[in-house]
Amino acid sequence: MFLSPQRAFRGIILCIVSLNVYRTLAVSNSTTPPTNLPPAVPSVFTVEASIIIDAPIDMVWTILLDFPKYPDWNPFVRSQVVTDDFYIPTQDQKAAENLRLIITSQIPPLTPPVTASSLGNPLDEHITRENITHYQPEIYRVAWQDLSLDALIQAERWSALSVFVDQSGNVMTFYESREQYNGVLADTVQDLEEAGLVEGFQAQAATLKARAEAQ
Secondary structure (H helix, E strand, O other): OOOOHHHHHHHHHHHHHHHHHHHHHHHHHHOOOOOOOOOOOOOOEEEEEEEEEOOOHHHHHHHHHOHHHHHHHOOOEEEEEEEOOOOOEOOOOOOOOOOEEEEEEEOOOOOOOOOOOOOOOHHHEEEEEEEEEEEEHHHOEEEEEEOOOOOOOEEEEEEEEEEEEOOOOOEEEEEEEEEEEEOOOHHHHHHHHHHHHHHHHHHHHHHHHHHHHHO
């Protein structure tokens, strides 16, 4: 089939425009940090937060898993204690799959910055007993599930880190955390606590960033 010079020229222009659009999309996509969370499951509601941290991924992972130090900086999770099946605290306080957690949270969170001596509001204090469902240090990922009212509400929180290189070539850490809620009480929890939970997740992300970047 013979194309006229005008149609051939028009085809070349369209190819050039298409290539430039593709290049623009590729550059835009490269500025988006990669997710390291597993695929989301259907849920009544989801709470999540993420932030880019200018610190090495191993440093951020160490801070995230150093539960005994949470009172020193975390305005949301004021205490997170690793225990055995009988809720007796372990000696080393290191995370491992199927160990338990006793988590004391402030919902909404305290106003940062906080220290271990910062006083919480007893009316906003929530204590849950949870199971560490996934501990994957080789890919910087961990999760735990609430056992407190397991028959009425199912809630699993994932936290993950990944390496992100920005457009200037700076190597950053991308932190993300997500908790999904299901069960007959999920709607009630959403009505009563969603705003405070969102604020808590965001506050933990921001103060994790501040702590890592200060070291």
